[in-house]
Amino acid sequence: MTGSEVPPSFRLAYVPGVTPTKWVRIWNERLPDVPLTLVAVSAAEASDVLRAGGADAGFVRLPIDRTDLSAIPLYTETTVVVIPKDHVMAAVAEVTAEELADDIVLHPLDDTLEWENRPGRPAFERPATTEDAVELVAAGVGLLVVPQSLARLYHRKDLTYRPVPDAPESRVALSWPEDETTDRVEDFIGIVRGRTVNSTRGRAPAPAPAQPKRKRPDKGGAQRKPAAGKSTGKGARSGSGGAQGGKRGKPRRRP
Structure with a gap:
């Protein structure tokens, strides 16, 4: 190199x-x-x-x-609401956006969800990051609606989360x-996309190596004539023009 x-x-x-x-x-x-x-x-x-x-x-x-x-x-991704473990919503399997109406729902500046109408009541200030918002949830300031992977990424032992099926998804x-x-x-x-290692989709396949040509055997062609003095391989009795070997008859009786 x-x-x-x-x-x-x-x-x-x-x-x-x-x-x-x-x-x-x-x-x-x-x-x-x-x-x-x-x-x-x-x-x-x-x-x-x-x-x-x-x-x-x-x-x-x-x-x-x-x-x-x-x-x-x-x-x-599934969208979830992050809540303290002792919150009343921790007792249910999922939460609707309407059920968040009476709670403060934090809206971090790096929010990745697109809302037409954000649920809950807004906080006085928007947290700078989702991680900061999770800390505020732990402090009892409000709740947070995020993609599930972010709830897992910033998981705390004193917090849990529940799915919000009617919220926007990421x-x-x-x-x-x-x-x-x-x-x-x-x-x-x-x-x-899960393609196998031998897949060539999207990539030009490597050219196959040239293979040597094989001679084709003669099909239906004329047989070669035997060289002079060499037998054709047929017996002495075969063939139509060849001399036939005479059969030995019975000896005649003398008078």
């Missing part, structure tokens, strides 16, 4: 709540010579990081500004700059 060559690598961004461990493991198994570097980004800055070349691809939360970016939706997607759909990006797309 010359001094001007850059060793191959792949940078993968991911937003809070997304766990890329499985896909990274498969990448390391299939492409051990191409190191994968994880880049942690906030949901708000993910698209800008991709556009600026800070990562080759990334897991983002939709919606994002799709200008110059491609995205493949992967899955949709969708996670794999995104990358559409003008930079490199072979490495195609490799990672294949891993995320």
